Amino acid sequence: MSSVQLSGAGVAAVAFANKGLASTPSTLRVCSSRRSFRSLVVRAATVVTPKYTSLKPLGDRVLVKLSAAEEKTVGGILLPSTAQTKPQGGEVVAVGAGRSIGDQKIEVGVPTGAQVVYSKYAGTEVEFNDAKHLILKEDDIIGILETDDVKDMKPLNDRVLIKVAEAEDKTPGGLILTETTKEKPSIGTVVAVGPGPLDEEGKRQPLSVPTNSTVLYSKYAGSEFKGADGTGYIVLRASDVMAVLS
8 A cells, every 4th residue: 555645735615415425435545744844733523413414515625535544553553543644545425516717617527436645734524424524625636546556646637746766875975874864855757747727718738747757846845655665756736846857
């Protein structure tokens, strides 16, 4: 399974209807941490009483059933509930009708049943049908996981998936660096790009960042991932890619 590090922010709203909503449990395991420091945010989930049997997102919002938090460390040590890593992924169980841009009606581009990862501080938590969910805007979804390996992630909108270059093991003077003193690289190879943002007419604008190119990106941008083989990846917006190296 992949290990995920994420960042972001968003706000969402919700409306209730009276029809049943079926969903299946997600098996995605996701963990997260920050590249840069932010103040601690504590949020309590909104509890939906059992008399409401359906929850229908509005507009371009998406309802995601959250993956279970990690109960053990990689080494097998049991974690107390206060120390368990908050998941940043889950399964899409309902989507809104979309939004309008000019005369164009834009449907939500994330299908139900998809396994997705999203920005860390996005959305509003909701406890519904005895399970934890999140309502968030479509743009707060980073990408769709088509397999258990992050290298196969499909980035959305204006986001880019980059394979991070390995950190230098030595200084220019030949001193060997430990893991804690290695400088995090901000150079990598573009693995996949999203379809691009929507313009004022609702048309996609293709990204100018080519796949397989080596790029320099903003050091504190994006969301970090670990692939199945331990390789580092990062997903960030195309505007955070500063230059193509050759």
